[in-house]
Ligand SMILES: Nc1ncnc2c1ncn2[C@@H]1O[C@H](COP(=O)(O)OP(=O)(O)OP(=O)(O)O)[C@@H](O)[C@H]1O
């Protein structure tokens with residue numbers, strides 16, 4: 001069995017007195033693409049923020065590569081390969097595309113490797129290469145999503161967490177993003193994908209988890225879940 005890269009046990013997260021995540025367990029193994037689906041407000045983003053060290057858990061444990069993340073800052077975790085593409089992209093709007101990509105490599109200091117990886121990102125997203133000197137804030141939503149993914153790749157992720165990468169994008173741009181998610185996964189990056197488009201997410205994934213009101217309500221093989229009448233009724237619009 002492949003190594004467990006990410007293990008979340010009994011995770012609870014609260015905002016003030018309100019618990020958004022109420023005791024969640026799941027795992028991501030090396031080489032997997034795992035989808036986390038569930039309706040608005042279920043606690044998906046909160047879970048991801050706890051994993052990446054940007055929100056402190058109330059209770060529970062998160063292990064990355066066999067070691068608890070507790071006490072390690074977000075920066076250290078990125079350096080070790082736990083990298084997130086945040087909901088809403090979060091690109092630096094007043095910086096150029098190239099500068100945004102360089103910032104993605106802030107945890108590294110191998111100059112030649114960074115330059116080579118920028119070229120690699122440009123290979124995946126030719127659109128970014130064409131616009132290398134354009135300010136990120138003037139790019140379309142889809143282009144900004146490409147940039148956010150490219151920036152995350154610059155940190156050389158072992159596990160890439162993606163929070164709703166296709167939100168608000170046109171069908172063609174969604175196709176492109178899903179294609180790249182698949183491509184990045186094929187290159188050996190382990191992925192935890194949060195998606196509104198449950199059907200597409202489960203088609204890409206090895207395994208899936210459904211989150212409802214702060215808890216995991218279903219989990220299993222993604223293809224089995226795709227054909228599960230309960231999942232289809234609740235999340236695939238049938
Ligand atoms: N900063 C915050 N302060 C207070 N409550 C918050 C905060 N962020 C999120 N919440 C609440 O926590 C719950 C879970 O939110 P979260 O953003 O994790 O959901 P989600 O599953 O990512 O939803 P979506 O699919 O809409 O992105 C929601 O009820 C939300 O209102």
Ligand SMILES: [Mg+2]
Pocket residue numbers: 044045046087163
């Ligand atoms: Mg969210």
